[in-house]
Amino acid sequence: MLELGPGFGATTRVLVNLTPSLTALEIDEKSARLLDGSLGERVRILHGDATRIPAEDCSFDTVVAFTMLHHVPSPAKQDQLFAETFRVLRPGGVFAGSDSLTSLGFRLIHLGDTSVTVDPGRLPDRLAAAGFERTRIATTAASFRFQGTRPLVDSTGGAGRLTTRANTPDGPRWCSPHGPVGPGLPAGLACAHGHPRAPAPARRLGGPAAVAHGPPHLRRRRSAGGPAGG
Numbered sequence: 170m171l172e173l174g175p176g177f178g179a180t181t182r183v184l185v186n187l188t189p190s191l192t193a194l195e196i197d198e199k200s201a202r203l204l205d206g207s208l209g210e211r212v213r214i215l216h217g218d219a220t221r222i223p224a225e226d227c228s229f230d231t232v233v234a235f236t237m238l239h240h241v242p243s244p245a246k247q248d249q250l251f252a253e254t255f256r257v258l259r260p261g262g263v264f265a266g267s268d269s270l271t272s273l274g275f276r277l278i279h280l281g282d283t284s285v286t287v288d289p290g291r292l293p294d295r296l297a298a299a300g301f302e303r304t305r306i307a308t309t310a311a312s313f314r315f316q317g318t319r320p321l322v323d324s325t326g327g328a329g330r331l332t333t334r335a336n337t338p339d340g341p342r343w344c345s346p347h348g349p350v351g352p353g354l355p356a357g358l359a360c361a362h363g364h365p366r367a368p369a370p371a372r373r374l375g376g377p378a379a380v381a382h383g384p385p386h387l388r389r390r391r392s393a394g395g396p397a398g399g
Protein backbone atom coordinates (compact mmCIF):
# COMPACT_ATOMS: atom_id res chain seq x y z
CA MET A 170 0.00 0.00 0.00
CA LEU A 171 1.10 3.56 -0.73
CA GLU A 172 -0.09 6.45 1.45
CA LEU A 173 0.09 9.95 -0.06
CA GLY A 174 0.63 12.85 2.35
CA PRO A 175 1.06 11.08 5.70
CA GLY A 176 1.92 14.32 7.54
CA PHE A 177 2.75 13.47 11.15
CA GLY A 178 1.55 9.93 10.62
CA ALA A 179 -1.81 9.81 12.43
CA THR A 180 -3.23 7.71 9.58
CA THR A 181 0.08 5.92 8.91
CA ARG A 182 0.12 4.51 12.44
CA VAL A 183 -3.26 2.91 11.80
CA LEU A 184 -2.46 1.71 8.28
CA VAL A 185 0.78 0.01 9.27
CA ASN A 186 -1.24 -2.53 11.28
CA LEU A 187 -3.61 -3.20 8.39
CA THR A 188 -1.23 -4.03 5.55
CA PRO A 189 1.87 -6.24 5.23
CA SER A 190 3.79 -3.56 3.30
CA LEU A 191 3.35 0.19 3.63
CA THR A 192 5.11 3.03 1.82
CA ALA A 193 4.34 6.69 2.64
CA LEU A 194 5.15 9.61 0.34
CA GLU A 195 5.38 13.06 1.97
CA ILE A 196 6.30 16.33 0.25
CA ASP A 197 7.38 18.10 3.42
CA GLU A 198 10.91 16.97 4.20
CA LYS A 199 10.76 17.74 7.92
CA SER A 200 7.55 15.70 8.33
CA ALA A 201 9.05 12.88 6.27
CA ARG A 202 12.17 12.81 8.46
CA LEU A 203 10.14 12.84 11.69
CA LEU A 204 8.04 9.99 10.38
CA ASP A 205 11.09 8.06 9.26
CA GLY A 206 12.53 8.46 12.75
CA SER A 207 9.43 7.16 14.49
CA LEU A 208 8.13 4.56 12.01
CA GLY A 209 11.06 3.95 9.69
CA GLU A 210 11.48 0.31 10.65
CA ARG A 211 7.93 -0.58 9.75
CA VAL A 212 7.14 1.82 6.92
CA ARG A 213 9.12 2.85 3.83
CA ILE A 214 9.08 6.65 3.98
CA LEU A 215 9.71 8.57 0.75
CA HIS A 216 10.23 12.30 0.45
CA GLY A 217 8.61 13.51 -2.77
CA ASP A 218 5.62 14.93 -4.59
CA ALA A 219 2.48 12.87 -5.17
CA THR A 220 2.01 14.62 -8.52
CA ARG A 221 5.25 12.92 -9.65
CA ILE A 222 5.29 9.72 -7.65
CA PRO A 223 8.83 8.30 -7.40
CA ALA A 224 7.71 4.71 -7.97
CA GLU A 225 7.58 2.25 -10.83
CA ASP A 226 4.47 1.63 -12.93
CA CYS A 227 1.91 -0.70 -11.32
CA SER A 228 3.92 -1.29 -8.16
CA PHE A 229 1.13 -0.96 -5.56
CA ASP A 230 -2.12 -2.81 -4.84
CA THR A 231 -3.65 0.15 -3.03
CA VAL A 232 -3.05 3.92 -2.85
CA VAL A 233 -4.69 6.03 -0.13
CA ALA A 234 -4.85 9.79 0.44
CA PHE A 235 -6.43 11.15 3.62
CA THR A 236 -7.07 14.87 4.07
CA MET A 237 -4.31 15.79 1.63
CA LEU A 238 -5.94 16.50 -1.74
CA HIS A 239 -6.86 20.07 -0.76
CA HIS A 240 -3.15 20.74 -0.11
CA VAL A 241 -2.39 20.11 -3.78
CA PRO A 242 -2.40 23.65 -5.14
CA SER A 243 -4.60 23.48 -8.27
CA PRO A 244 -7.21 21.23 -9.91
CA ALA A 245 -4.69 20.56 -12.71
CA LYS A 246 -2.11 19.36 -10.17
CA GLN A 247 -4.76 17.25 -8.44
CA ASP A 248 -5.60 15.66 -11.81
CA GLN A 249 -1.88 14.98 -12.25
CA LEU A 250 -1.91 13.25 -8.85
CA PHE A 251 -4.87 11.09 -9.98
CA ALA A 252 -3.00 10.16 -13.19
CA GLU A 253 0.17 9.32 -11.29
CA THR A 254 -1.79 7.25 -8.77
CA PHE A 255 -3.38 5.33 -11.65
CA ARG A 256 0.08 4.72 -13.17
CA VAL A 257 1.58 3.23 -9.97
CA LEU A 258 -1.45 1.03 -9.22
CA ARG A 259 -1.49 -2.47 -10.63
CA PRO A 260 -4.56 -3.34 -12.74
CA GLY A 261 -7.34 -4.15 -10.29
CA GLY A 262 -5.74 -1.90 -7.65
CA VAL A 263 -7.78 0.57 -5.62
CA PHE A 264 -7.35 4.29 -4.91
CA ALA A 265 -9.26 5.47 -1.82
CA GLY A 266 -9.30 8.32 0.62
CA SER A 267 -11.13 11.22 2.16
CA ASP A 268 -11.01 14.98 2.34
CA SER A 269 -12.80 17.96 3.83
CA LEU A 270 -15.52 20.00 2.20
CA THR A 271 -15.39 23.78 2.20
CA SER A 272 -16.94 25.50 5.21
CA LEU A 273 -16.36 28.75 7.05
CA GLY A 274 -14.44 26.97 9.82
CA PHE A 275 -12.32 25.09 7.29
CA ARG A 276 -11.50 28.34 5.45
CA LEU A 277 -10.52 30.04 8.72
CA ILE A 278 -8.22 27.15 9.70
CA HIS A 279 -6.52 27.41 6.30
CA LEU A 280 -6.06 31.17 6.15
CA GLY A 281 -2.70 31.71 4.46
CA ASP A 282 -2.38 27.99 3.72
CA THR A 283 -2.93 26.07 0.47
CA SER A 284 -6.54 24.96 0.35
CA VAL A 285 -8.03 23.88 -2.98
CA THR A 286 -10.98 21.78 -1.92
CA VAL A 287 -12.27 19.08 -4.23
CA ASP A 288 -15.91 19.12 -5.35
CA PRO A 289 -17.11 15.54 -4.71
CA GLY A 290 -19.77 16.00 -7.40
CA ARG A 291 -17.07 16.43 -10.05
CA LEU A 292 -14.72 13.78 -8.65
CA PRO A 293 -16.16 10.78 -10.53
CA ASP A 294 -15.52 12.50 -13.89
CA ARG A 295 -12.03 13.56 -12.84
CA LEU A 296 -11.15 10.05 -11.65
CA ALA A 297 -12.63 8.58 -14.84
CA ALA A 298 -10.45 10.95 -16.89
CA ALA A 299 -7.41 9.41 -15.18
CA GLY A 300 -8.73 5.94 -16.10
CA PHE A 301 -10.46 4.84 -12.89
CA GLU A 302 -13.69 2.87 -12.95
CA ARG A 303 -16.20 1.73 -10.32
CA THR A 304 -15.89 5.09 -8.58
CA ARG A 305 -17.80 5.52 -5.32
CA ILE A 306 -18.25 8.75 -3.37
CA ALA A 307 -19.87 9.17 0.06
CA THR A 308 -20.47 12.65 1.41
CA THR A 309 -21.19 13.86 4.95
CA ALA A 310 -21.80 17.43 6.16
CA ALA A 311 -18.10 18.27 6.42
CA SER A 312 -16.21 15.67 4.38
CA PHE A 313 -16.33 13.04 1.67
CA ARG A 314 -14.85 9.61 1.03
CA PHE A 315 -13.95 8.29 -2.39
CA GLN A 316 -12.82 5.11 -4.09
CA GLY A 317 -11.87 4.16 -7.63
CA THR A 318 -10.37 1.07 -9.26
CA ARG A 319 -7.78 0.66 -12.00
CA PRO A 320 -9.49 -1.66 -14.53
CA LEU A 321 -8.17 -5.16 -15.06
CA VAL A 322 -8.99 -5.04 -18.75
CA ASP A 323 -8.57 -1.97 -20.91
CA SER A 324 -11.62 -1.14 -22.98
CA THR A 325 -9.39 0.17 -25.77
CA GLY A 326 -6.80 -2.62 -25.57
CA GLY A 327 -8.78 -5.39 -27.21
CA ALA A 328 -11.11 -8.01 -25.81
CA GLY A 329 -9.78 -10.00 -22.90
CA ARG A 330 -6.37 -8.40 -22.74
CA LEU A 331 -5.21 -8.36 -19.15
CA THR A 332 -3.39 -5.09 -19.57
CA THR A 333 -4.42 -1.51 -18.92
CA ARG A 334 -3.01 1.75 -20.09
CA ALA A 335 -1.93 4.77 -18.05
CA ASN A 336 -1.67 7.99 -20.02
CA THR A 337 1.40 9.92 -18.92
CA PRO A 338 3.03 13.09 -20.28
CA ASP A 339 5.64 10.72 -21.80
CA GLY A 340 2.99 8.70 -23.64
CA PRO A 341 0.90 5.63 -22.83
CA ARG A 342 2.33 3.01 -20.49
CA TRP A 343 0.88 -0.46 -20.16
CA CYS A 344 0.62 -2.78 -17.18
CA SER A 345 -0.59 -6.30 -16.61
CA PRO A 346 -1.53 -7.55 -13.13
CA HIS A 347 2.03 -8.95 -13.01
CA GLY A 348 3.90 -5.74 -13.76
CA PRO A 349 4.74 -3.31 -16.55
CA VAL A 350 4.66 -4.41 -20.17
CA GLY A 351 6.85 -2.74 -22.73
CA PRO A 352 5.85 -0.16 -25.32
CA GLY A 353 3.74 -1.70 -28.06
CA LEU A 354 3.29 -4.93 -26.14
CA PRO A 355 -0.16 -4.62 -24.63
CA ALA A 356 -1.13 -8.15 -25.70
CA GLY A 357 1.05 -10.15 -23.30
CA LEU A 358 1.16 -10.82 -19.62
CA ALA A 359 4.95 -11.04 -19.53
CA CYS A 360 6.83 -8.25 -17.88
CA ALA A 361 9.01 -6.48 -20.41
CA HIS A 362 11.70 -5.92 -17.79
CA GLY A 363 12.20 -9.58 -16.95
CA HIS A 364 10.62 -9.68 -13.49
CA PRO A 365 7.14 -10.59 -12.33
CA ARG A 366 6.67 -7.49 -10.14
CA ALA A 367 7.94 -3.94 -10.43
CA PRO A 368 11.16 -2.99 -8.60
CA ALA A 369 11.41 -0.65 -5.66
CA PRO A 370 10.18 2.93 -5.68
CA ALA A 371 12.79 5.55 -6.35
CA ARG A 372 13.92 7.78 -3.55
CA ARG A 373 14.08 6.24 -0.08
CA LEU A 374 14.46 9.01 2.46
CA GLY A 375 18.11 9.68 3.18
CA GLY A 376 19.35 7.65 0.22
CA PRO A 377 20.08 8.64 -3.38
CA ALA A 378 18.56 5.92 -5.54
CA ALA A 379 15.99 5.84 -8.30
CA VAL A 380 14.88 3.28 -10.81
CA ALA A 381 16.59 2.06 -13.94
CA HIS A 382 13.51 2.08 -16.10
CA GLY A 383 10.00 3.49 -16.17
CA PRO A 384 8.98 7.02 -17.13
CA PRO A 385 11.93 9.30 -17.99
CA HIS A 386 11.55 11.34 -14.80
CA LEU A 387 12.22 8.14 -12.84
CA ARG A 388 15.01 6.77 -15.01
CA ARG A 389 18.11 7.49 -12.98
CA ARG A 390 20.10 5.05 -10.89
CA ARG A 391 18.62 1.78 -9.66
CA SER A 392 17.37 1.81 -6.10
CA ALA A 393 19.20 -0.25 -3.51
CA GLY A 394 15.89 -1.13 -1.83
CA GLY A 395 13.87 -4.32 -1.99
CA PRO A 396 10.80 -4.99 -4.09
CA ALA A 397 7.93 -2.57 -3.94
CA GLY A 398 4.36 -3.52 -3.56
CA GLY A 399 1.63 -3.81 -1.01
Ligand SMILES: C[S@@+](CC[C@H](N)C(=O)[O-])C[C@H]1O[C@@H](n2cnc3c(N)ncnc32)[C@H](O)[C@@H]1O
Nearest residue numbers: 174175176179195196197218219235236237240
Ligand atom coordinates in the same frame (compact mmCIF):
# COMPACT_ATOMS: atom_id res chain seq x y z
C1 LIG B 1 -3.50 17.62 6.48
S1 LIG B 1 -2.09 16.60 6.29
C2 LIG B 1 -2.84 15.02 6.42
C3 LIG B 1 -1.99 14.02 7.14
C4 LIG B 1 -2.61 12.64 7.30
N1 LIG B 1 -2.92 12.02 6.02
C5 LIG B 1 -3.82 12.68 8.19
O1 LIG B 1 -4.93 12.47 7.69
O2 LIG B 1 -3.66 12.91 9.38
C6 LIG B 1 -1.68 16.69 4.56
C7 LIG B 1 -0.28 16.25 4.26
O3 LIG B 1 -0.14 16.11 2.84
C8 LIG B 1 1.15 16.55 2.49
N2 LIG B 1 1.17 16.89 1.06
C9 LIG B 1 0.63 17.97 0.46
N3 LIG B 1 0.85 17.96 -0.85
C10 LIG B 1 1.55 16.83 -1.10
C11 LIG B 1 2.10 16.25 -2.29
N4 LIG B 1 1.96 16.85 -3.47
N5 LIG B 1 2.77 15.09 -2.19
C12 LIG B 1 2.91 14.47 -0.98
N6 LIG B 1 2.43 14.97 0.17
C13 LIG B 1 1.75 16.14 0.12
C14 LIG B 1 1.37 17.75 3.41
O4 LIG B 1 2.74 18.11 3.51
C15 LIG B 1 0.77 17.24 4.70
O5 LIG B 1 1.74 16.60 5.48
